Amino acid sequence: MHSSNDNPRQGSSHSQVLIIGGGNAGISLAARLKRYRVTGIAVVDPSEQHQYQPFFSHIAGGTAKAESAVRAQESVMPKGVTWHRDSATAIDPAAKTVALASGRSLTYEHLVVCPGIQKNWDGIPGLQDAYDSPYGATNYSLDLAVKAWRLLSNLRSGTAIFTMPDGPITCGGAAQKPMYLACDYWRSQGVLDNIRVILAVPTQTVYGVDVVDQELNRKIAEYGIELRCSTELTAVDADNRTATLRNNAHGTEEQLRYDVLHAAPPQSAPDWISATGLADDDGFVAVDKKTLRHITHQTVWSLGDAAGTPNSKSGAALRQQTKVLAKNIKAVLKGGGPSRKYNGYGACPFTVSRSTVVLAEFDDTLTPKPSVPGWKGLAKEKRLTWLVERYGFIRLYWYAILKGRA
Ligand SMILES: Cc1cc2nc3c(=O)[nH]c(=O)nc-3n(C[C@H](O)[C@H](O)[C@H](O)COP(=O)(O)OP(=O)(O)OC[C@H]3O[C@@H](n4cnc5c(N)ncnc54)[C@H](O)[C@@H]3O)c2cc1C
Numbered sequence: 197m198h199s200s201n202d203n204p205r206q207g208s209s210h211s212q213v214l215i216i217g218g219g220n221a222g223i224s225l226a227a228r229l230k231r232y233r234v235t236g237i238a239v240v241d242p243s244e245q246h247q248y249q250p251f252f253s254h255i256a257g258g259t260a261k262a263e264s265a266v267r268a269q270e271s272v273m274p275k276g277v278t279w280h281r282d283s284a285t286a287i288d289p290a291a292k293t294v295a296l297a298s299g300r301s302l303t304y305e306h307l308v309v310c311p312g313i314q315k316n317w318d319g320i321p322g323l324q325d326a327y328d329s330p331y332g333a334t335n336y337s338l339d340l341a342v343k344a345w346r347l348l349s350n351l352r353s354g355t356a357i358f359t360m361p362d363g364p365i366t367c368g369g370a371a372q373k374p375m376y377l378a379c380d381y382w383r384s385q386g387v388l389d390n391i392r393v394i395l396a397v398p399t400q401t402v403y404g405v406d407v408v409d410q411e412l413n414r415k416i417a418e419y420g421i422e423l424r425c426s427t428e429l430t431a432v433d434a435d436n437r438t439a440t441l442r443n444n445a446h447g448t449e450e451q452l453r454y455d456v457l458h459a460a461p462p463q464s465a466p467d468w469i470s471a472t473g474l475a476d477d478d479g480f481v482a483v484d485k486k487t488l489r490h491i492t493h494q495t496v497w498s499l500g501d502a503a504g505t506p507n508s509k510s511g512a513a514l515r516q517q518t519k520v521l522a523k524n525i526k527a528v529l530k531g532g533g534p535s536r537k538y539n540g541y542g543a544c545p546f547t548v549s550r551s552t553v554v555l556a557e558f559d560d561t562l563t564p565k566p567s568v569p570g571w572k573g574l575a576k577e578k579r580l581t582w583l584v585e586r587y588g589f590i591r592l593y594w595y596a597i598l599k600g601r602a
Contacts, residue, residue, distance in 0.1 A: 208278070209300065209301065209302045209303060210236075210302070210303045210304070211236050211237060211238040211278070211302065211303075211304050211305070212234065212235060212236030212237065212304070212305045212306065212529070213229060213234060213236065213237045213238075213304070213305070213306045213307075213308065213525060214237075214238050214240065214294060214302055214303075214304035214306070214307050214308070215237070215238065215239045215240070215307075215308045215310065216240050216241075216284045216287075216294065216307070216308070216309050216310060216311050217239075217240070217241055217309070217310040217311035217312055217500070217502070218239040218240075218241030218243070218246070218269060218272075218273065218279070219241070219246070219247075219310065219311075219312050219500065220249070220500060220511050220514060220593075220597075220598075221310035221312075221499050221500030221501075221502075221514045221517070221518065222239050222241065222308070222310050222500075223239070223246065223272050223273065223274070223598050224514070224515070224518045224597050224598055224600060225308060225310070225499065225518050225521060225522055225600075226239055226273075226274050226277045226600075227274040227277075227598060227599050227600030227601075228518055228519070228522040228600030229522050229525065229526070229600070230274050230275075230276060230277065230600060231600045231601070232522060232523075232526045234525070234526060234529065236305075237274075237276075237277045237278070238277065238278035238279070238280060238302070239273065239277055239278070239279050239280070240280040240282055240283070240284050240294065240296065240302070241269065241279070241280075241281070241282075242281060242282055242283045242297070243269055244268065244269050244270075244281075245266055245267070245268065245269060246266070246267050246268070246269045246271075246272045246598075247265055247266055247338060248264075248265045248266075248267075248590060248593050248594070249265070249366070249367075249511070250367070250370075250511060250545075250589065250590075250593075251264060251265035251590060252265060252335040252336065252337070252338060252341040252370070253335045253341075253370050253373035253374055253377075253547060254377075254547070254586065255335070255338070255341040255342060255344075255345060256333070256334070256335035256340075256341040256342075256344035256345055256348070256373075256374035256377075256458070257335075257344075257345065257348070257373060257374040257376075257377025257378060257381075257547060257550075258345040258348070258349055258377060258378075258381060259377055259547070259550055259586065260586070262338055262341070262342050264590065265338065266338070267594065272594075272598050274599070274600070280296065280300075280302065282296040282297055282298050282300065283296065283297040284296060284297075284311065284468075285297050285468060286468065286471065286472065287307065287309070287472040287473075287474060287496075288472075289307070289472065289473060289474060289490075289493040289495070289496055292304055292305070292307070292495060294307065304495070305495060305529075306495050306496075306497065306525055306528070306529070307495060307496045307497070308496075308497045308498065308499070308521070308525075309469070309474065309481045309496065309497070309498045309502060309503075310498060310499055310500040310501075310502050310503070311466050311469075311502050312366075312466070312500065312501045312502055313364065313365075313366050313463045313464070313465070313466075313501035313502065313509065314463060314464050314465065314466045314467065315336055315337070315461045315462075315463055316461055316462045316463060316464060317461050319361070319461060319462030319463075319464075320361070320429055320430065320431065320432065320459075320461075320462060321430075321431045321432070322431050322432035322433055322434055323429075323432055323459060323461065325432065325434035325435075326432040326434045326457050326459065327340060328434070329434040329435075329437075330347075331347065331434070331437055331454065331455065331456055331457060332432070332434065332456075332457045332458075332459065333346075333347055333456070333457075333458055334458055334459055334460055334461060335370060335371075335373065335374050335458075335460075336370070336460050336461055341374075344374055344458055345374075347456045347458075348374065348378040348381070348456060348458070349378075349381065351378075351382070351387075351391060351455060351456055352385075352387050352390065352391075353387065353390035353391060353455075354390075354391060354392070354454075354455030354456075355391070355392040355393075355394065355452065355453060355454045355455050355456075356375075356378070356391055356392070356393050356394070356454065356455060356456040356457075356458065357394045357396070357429075357439050357441075357452060357454045357456070357457050357458070357459075358371065358372060358374070358375040358393070358394070358395045358396070358458045358459075359371065359395075359396045359397075359428065359429040359439070359441070359457075359458070359459045359460065360372070360396070360397045360398060360399075360428075360460050361398065361428060361429065361459075361460055361461065361462040361463070362398035362428045362444075362462070363398075363462055363463065363464065364463055364464060364465070364478065364480075364509065365460065365463050365509065366463065366501050366509045366510065367508075367509065367510045367511075367544055368403075368508065368544070369403060369544035369546055369556065370460070370544070371397070371458075371460035372395060372397075372402075372412075372546065373546060373547045374458060375393065375395060375421070375458065376415060376419070376546065376547055376548045376549060377547055377549075377550055378393075379393060379419035379421065380419075380549040380550045381550065383419070384550075388419065388420070389420070392422070393419065393420070393421045393422065394421070394422045394424065394441075394452065395416070395421050395422070395423050395424065396424040396427040396428060396429060396441050397423075397424070397425055397427065398426065398427065398428045398444065399425060399426070400425055400426055400445075401425060402416065402423060402425065403544075403546075403556065404562050405556050405558045405562050405564060405575075406564075407564055407572055407575045408546070408554060408556040408558075408575050411546075411548070411554045411575065411576060411577055412546060412548070412554065414577075415548045415549070415554075415577070424441060424443065425445075426443055426444045426445035426446075427441050427442065427443045427444065428441070428442060428444065429441060429459055430442045430449070432457065432459070436453070437453055437454050437455070437457075438451050438452065438453055438454070439451070439452050439454055439457055439459075464478075464479060465478060465479030465480040465481075465502060465504075466479075466502065467479075469481060469502065474490060474493065474496060474498075475504070476504035478504065480498075480502060480503060480504030480505075481496070481498035481502055481503050481504050482504050483496075483497065483498045483499075483503055483504060483505065485505045485506060485507075485538065485540070485560070486520075486537040486538055487520070487524055487534040487536070487537060487538075488503065488505070488517055488520060488521045488524065488534075488538060489524065489534050497521055497524075497525065499514050499517040499518060499521050500514040500517065501514075503517070505517075505538070505540075505560070506540070506560040507538075507540045507541070507542045507559070507560040508542035508544065508558070508560075509542075510542050510543060510544060511593075511597075512541070512542055512543035512544070512557075513540075513541060513542040513543070515597060515602070516538055516539065516541050517538050518600075519536070520536040520537065520538045521536075521538075522600075523536040524536050539559065539565075540559040540560030540561070540565075541557070541558075541559055541565050542557075542558060542559070542560070543555065543556060543557045543558075544556045545581065545585040545589075547582070547585070547586075548577055549577075549582075551579055551582050552577045552578060552579055552581070552582050553577070553578060553581035553582045553584075553585045553586075554575060554576065554577050554578075554581070555574040555575060555578075555581045555585070556575060557574065557575070
């Protein structure tokens with residue numbers, strides 16, 4: 197429908213708004229701009245599939261099937277938006293051009309850079325070997341999430357290690373979610389007491405938001421999980437099924453044999469962004485954290501996981517960013533200024549059992565920011581938030597967020 201082969205406007209390599217990345221951010225933004233009657237929008241993305249990544253945790257924890265998290269990219273591309281099925285490889289912000297892997301070059305009036313975060317599968321010595329072995333998995337890719345549930349559901353005794361890497365990460369709490377789902381499952385099967393469960397996080401507390409930490413610590417005690425804070429996975433010996441965990445606070449290391457290793461991979465800004473001249477010190481797109489406009493190039497914008505903003509990277513954060521950015525671009529196209537401001541909101545729903553969720557909501561200083569102001573109730577374990585997170589959000593995603601309506 198809107199592919200490079202049969203879209204009549206595909207011939208045009210010029211866009212009023214060119215969006216790099218057709219993930220959660222790119223499609224939501226394109227749809228919202230369309231609703232605001234902005235014309236000449238194009239999305240660059242090589243992927244034929246669109247994935248709802250928050251469901252990867254449910255898939256790894258056995259509370260959802262893989263099919264539910266995937267749709268054809270073509271089916272979510274907003275009508276009238278040109279889709280370049282290609283990868284961006286370089287940006288020249290002075291010339292206002294984007295180079296593509298195919299060798300083509302595109303020009304734009306405004307550019308939105310949102311290609312997500314890069315997962316560094318071999319970012320820890322031995323990690324890729326662990327994923328390739330029969331004992332390693334993660335919810336950070338669809339295939340490995342499917343494998344994770346196979347491994348976790350078959351475990352009857354032994355050691356399961358769950359790790360979160362240091363550094364930037366998308367939805368950091370996701371590293372823990374399949375663990376709680378698995379513990380609840382093991383408990384229902386009467387085998388939880390036979391399984392040693394270890395959680396290693398690089399942060400000083402289990403998550404970093406007080407009210408949420410209290411709830412998570414309660415669940416950790418309930419399931420008998422061994423929590424290692426200030427700790428990260430530094431090496432894996434996949435042949436001997438041994439993980440090295442380093443405690444950064446004490447400078448100590450321990451080597452643990454595992455039966456299942458569920459390790460979130462280290463993540464970083466996409467490598468190619470650093471060569472564009474648009475990156476901050478960490479390689480992410482250097483935008484103003486409120487207006488989401490590039491700090492020096494007025495026609496460049498960013499949102500989502502690739503944006504160099506201090507909020508916790510999540511779909512919940514970029515949902516707010518999308519509204520701000522769409523309004524700001526629209527205002528600038530009309531000759532005004534970017535007056536809308538993102539408030540740093542982010543959220544992470546912790547699936548602490550197979551029927552309850554603790555919803556962490558906070559801003560970019562980790563101060564709680566409940567959606568019902570003044571009420572911290574959603575940060576407590578609740579059945580209601582499970583129903584909303586497991587059944588409501590995914591519908592909201594496919595039918596409203598990606599349509600620019602929520
Ligand atoms: C396991 C897991 C659980 C999560 N759970 C939650 C949750 O419960 N709640 C929540 O709010 N958030 C959650 N998130 C985070 C949320 O999914 C991300 O924040 C969100 O998807 C980021 O959107 P994005 O558009 O920036 O990146 P993505 O959605 O990752 O999209 C990036 C797009 O860019 C494309 N692309 C990449 N490179 C290029 C290139 N060079 N040229 C063109 N296109 C390119 C890709 O093909 C992709 O389509 C979770 C993430 C994971 C991995």
